Amino acid sequence: MESITRQSVRLCPFINKTASSLRNVQTLQQSNMPLLAQKCPFMGQAMQKAHLATAAAPEAARAPSDTGASSQASVQDSMMAEHGTKESKFDYDGLFEREIQKKRTDKSYRFFNNMNRLAKEFPMAHRQMEHDKVTVWCSNDYLALSKNQQVVDVMKKTLDKYGAGAGGTRNIAGHNQHAIRLEAEIAALHKKEGALVFSSCFVANDAVISLLGQKLKDLVIFSDELNHASMIVGIKHASTTKHIFKHNNLEHLEQLLASYPKSTPKLIAFESVYSMSGSVADIGKICDLAEKYGALTFLDEVHAVGLYGPHGAGVAEHxxxxxxRKVGVASPSFATTMDRVDMITGTLGKSFGTVGGYVASSSRLIDWLRSYAPGFIFTTSLPPAVMAGAAEAIRYQRSHLDLRQSQQRHTAYVKKGLADLDIPVIPNPSHIVPVLIGNPDLARQASEILMDKHRIYVQAINFPTVARGTERLRITPTPGHTDDLSDILLEAVDDVFNTLQLPRVRDWEMQGGLIGVGEANYEAEPNLWTEEQLQLTNGDLHPNVKEPIFDQLEVSSGVRV
Known part of the structure; x- marks a missing residue:
């Protein structure tokens, strides 16, 4: 009883106010506590519920007892019930299952294939069993530099000498000569004052865009509707005003820009090559708009570095x-398109064959990001061997124009072969080959038939990566996908279209067309690489691109004053 009394003082405002001490409460118990309790808005309600419950019980079930004691017991029991919980915990597993079932129902559930790419048999890979080999046609290792012997040798030597990991963040564990050299190579590639390496380009995009939004008061962000998820997440984390402009629609972009004073800080975020459609932004005209309306430009060159420009710096260089080409690693005497872009982000995990991401910009902006971006400050550095390999890959491809040209020729061969078969390919001027299916379940089945029947791996691309109704197979040739392999692919894709009765170009035409396929009066853009550019040789590059020596970037370690 004494413990109940103590709880009453703690939980009931009425008793707590009436009895200033335990002794006073005990006195109330001996006198008229039930009467006083009835006047309490909390206890009175509890007693009334207890009384109704007692009155409803059968007479025979009531044990004879003192009325006062019974009332007190009912009050105590009721009070304890009010402050207890009879609810079960939230059904977490049920939520997870329902969400997964949604994806299974709409056919967007993803299956990951076990692909073990073989360096010495590129572009072959084995599945779970080593004898089960397939040809990979959807990798983003665009130049096959992941298996380049020079890159691999540098990584092996660095691994043996410096070990597997970096030891922590650069902020705590310090950085190393490999990070310093890599950032110098990246800055030189894009002809910028500085560069900063991140664990991935997803992290880089998120970190840069979100920090701009958090630090630039009243910033307005203008984003292309097809921007990558990393940019979309960065814009969300920026917690500022945003506008989405229609894909590559500069008239729409200008309308949005013109609705704000020039003094309002603005950021235009876009990509050079959009990876799922292969479309390409008009970088020069976007820079014109940025200068006209006082905006910064943020360009993602993830799917363009290594593939465009005489030295592989991307579409801005192209x-x-x-x-x-004429000046090599030097800068032309005028402000180039690449110069006009404020921030360029890229990846080390596609054309450069390793892993990681980066941003290249002015030394002042890079120093600011290095000092404030949580995505850089609080993330463990890339391993020394990875950074050494990435730097070697950048140096190697800079002087090997033939890699880019070979990739373009193989892409052109596949696109022409598909066109001859009336296979619908979303038109674009880049190296991406998106085969339109238009249905998530059929796209999955097409991928499975290619794998199981033809030993060819091409992943189906479904929502949310692409819009519903535009599902596709995304093919990406490399220098290793020779014409004989391409012929096998073309025959296999034709068989898949026949087996599943998938719509061909003529069928899309009858339906009015979709995203450039079968659309009347659609004007395809010319390929970014001209015939003249494809006829050049490595010897036509400036001699300074071979083994250039770049000074360490002061901003990589911190600018001393």
Whole structure:
């Protein structure tokens, strides 16, 4: 009883106010506590519930007892019930199952294939069993540099000398000569004052965009509707005003920009090559708009670095191909398209064959990001061997124009072969070959038939990576996908279309067309690489691109004053 009394003082405002001490409560118990309790808005309600419950019980079930004691017991029991919980915990597993079932129902559930790419048999890979080999046609290892012997040798030597890991963040564990060299190579590639390496380009995009939104008061972000998820997440984390402009629609972009004073801080976020459609942004015209309306430009070159420009710096370099080719690692005498872009992000995990991401920009902006971006400060550095390999890959591809040209020729061969078979390919001027299916379940089945029957791996691309109704197979040739392999692919894709009765170009035409396939009066853009550019040789590059020596970037370690 004494413990109940103590709880009453703690839980009931009425008793707590009436009895200032335990002794007073005990006195109330001996006198008229039930009467006083009835006046309490909390206890009175509890007593009334207890009384009704007692009155409803059968007479024979009531044990004879003192009325006062019974009332007190009912009050105590009721009070304890009010402050207890009879609810079960939230059904977490049920939520997870329902969400997964949604994806199974709409056919967007993803199956990951066990692919073990073989360095010495590129582009072959084995599945779970080593004898079960397939040809990979959807890797983003665009230049096959992941198996390049120079890159592999550098990584092996670095691994033996410096070990597997970096030891922590650069902020705590310090950085190393491999990070310093890599950032110097990246800055030189994009002809910028500085560069900063992140664990991935997803992290880089998120970190840069979100920090801009958090630090630039009243920033307005203008984002292309097909921007990558990493940019979308960065914009969300920026917690600022945003506008989505129609894909590559500069008129729409200008309308949005013009609705704000020039003094309002603005950021235009876009990509050079959009990986799922292969479409390409007009970087020069976007820079024109940025200068006209006082905006910064943020360009994601993830699917373009290594593949465009005389030295593999991306589409921004490709816009001024000849001037860059003639001066090599130096800068032309005028402000190039690449110069006009404020921030360029890229990846080390696609054309450069390793892993990681980066941003290249002015030394002041890089120092600011290095000092404030949580995605950089609080993330363990890339391993020394990875950074050494990435730097070697950048140096190697810079002087090997033939890699880019070979990739383009193989892409052109596949695109022409598919066109001859009336296979619908979403038109674009880049190296991406998106075969339109238009149905998630059929896209999955097409991928499975290619794998199981033809030993060819091409992953189906479904929502949310692409819009519903535009599902596709995404093919990416490399320098290793020779014409004989391409012929096997073409025959296999034709068989899949026949087996599943998938719509061909003529069928899309009858339906009015979709995203450039079968659309009347659609004007396809010319390929980014011209015939003249494809005829050049490595010897046509400036001699300074071979083994250039770059000074360490002061901003990589911190600018001393």
């Amino acid at each position: 816009c001024d191909f000849e001037p860059h």
